[in-house]
Amino acid sequence: MGLFLEGLQMVMNPETLLIMLLGTVAGLVFAVIPGLTFTTAMVLFVPLTFGLSGVSSVALILGVYAGGMSGGAFSAILLGIPGTPSAAATVYDGHKMALAGQGGKACGIAAFSSVFGGIFSLIVLMLVAPQLAKVAMQFGAPIIFSLVMLGFCCVVSLSGKNMVKGLFAGFAGLFLCTIGSDPLTGFARFTFGKPSLLSGISVMPILIGAFAIPTVVEAFVEAKERKGVTKSTLPFDPKTVKAPFPTFGEIKRIIKVLFYGSALGTALGCIPGMAGPIAPFMSYDHCKRFAPKIGEGVIEGVAAPESANNATQGGSLIPMMCLGIPCDATSAILLGALTLHGFVPGPLLFDTNKGLVYAIFISLFLIYLLALVLQFFGIRVLVRVLGVPKLNMMAVITLLAFIGSYAISLNYTYMVVMFLAGFAAYFMKRNDYPIMPLILGVVLGKNIEKNLRAALTISNGSPRIFLEEPLSLVFLGLAVIMLLFPLIKKIIVSSKAKKEAKA
């Protein structure tokens, strides 16, 4: 109770509450406009936190995160274009409802379901995270290494069609981590005599470059094609759009779907590489079993994906906060932002910064409530955002990308790194190299090296130490299974196809 009150005290001040509101509005706005994602918004808002206190900065980024996940449904429903990849499954029933003149109702259900999923996963996070952190505190270097490798392998395995390309990107990220001073001896590695590289390469300029620069360049190319005409017209009158709060009958109809979607989203969110659009699509598909009308433009078809996509947030925060392992790009950004302010995610966070942990829980809860109020009462303003020329936003994003990468440590080299990361991300996308393993490699690289070397030092260089610890062996075994997963899947699919051909 004392910790809860401490967290409440940290959050309940005008500055933090105002910053929280600003972040939630920004997340909603970025998520509403197709082509702009709240992931981009998150990386661009990190530099804005430099002048803020630790809790306010976390509240700002969490606001963008939670607000952004909720807002993606509006354009999916009203325009048939998902505002965020996670809202893609909402298009099916949501847009059908909009075409049948029930767009406002669908938006109301989406807002309610998003917040339901978010709060459900937050409760799970509050119950599970402190216990998991207690267990993780007992882990030694070999187990931590194996666990981090498991997270790394999960993301590599699930993030692309080609495993070799995924691993290639991941190891590129791990190599980038070796630039700078050696974490144990301080010896300069791959700095080429540049003092600015001694501190290593921070993940933030890479994230800013990878997410903002290709988006900006693609928008400029698209605008050039249209000769700079940026005005867009909405296919409906924003004044007539209304998002009514679901009635008791409607809530009763979707309650089963809401619980199923939220539980599935939370569970999948915990697995590195499984957050994002996978959970909403699975929820949409599975919920057809007890809501057979899904697909015909019904409220259950909106509630299933929307509850699941917000629930992945709480799920993905469990390994990020307890173990320091980000499950997706957004939790990697959150991890980067927390680290920049001196809060290192991992089991120690629950020991040294208990107040902050509770402040995060309370902030998330308040942000979900804010998102609910903003979506119901501000829907007419939000749908007007759909008509804002994307290019004007892109111009500001370009400037924020430059400022943001520099402001991280007032280092010009980071601007160059940001540009190079953007250029590399553009080519990676063109040639089917997944970006997430590279980011995870950069985020986890130092942790992997530190624990690998510490474990080998304990064992006098013998790798048997990883096999002698039962838990380490289990994690490494699971990591190998994850890496072989695409191959196993291929064999199962081809044997099934052969059987069917024979039959």
Next chain:
Amino acid sequence: MKVTKPNDFKFSIASLIVMALLFWQTMKLPTSSVSNEVGPIFFPFIVLLVWAVLAILLLIGSFRPLTEEEKAAKAKKDASTPEEVAKAKLDFKRSMMFFGILFITVILINILGYFVSTTIGLTVCLTIIGWKWWKSLIYAVVANGILYAIFVYALYVPLPSGILF
């Protein structure tokens, strides 16, 4: 043997050349530290070794026959009309042009400072896409001015200054 995936072939060759240079740099690192045998060379060496194996696998894969999925993607690409091919090429060239402008902006920041360089860079980008030059300039100055004021005067984050500003 015929190269079936020319992009993967070129990329893996280029990667192997870069990796060879990095290996050369890695071998200059100390093999052991004072307290133990696992020195600064250990992790980069292991990572580079696995990375090189992956590049070789990519190289071998570039000679392998295409899978059904890849064949379908290639057939779709081959079926594109000359106009679509020309548009894709033009889009790529335009992307490179915008990357070029951003790159020059990054270089100029070190000489002219943040405000002047990014204002020039953004004005050029907006003019190229079809905005009138004076409209682009006003937009770039106003947007940049607001952000500059927020960061420098409100958040106390100094931005790079140069010979002009």
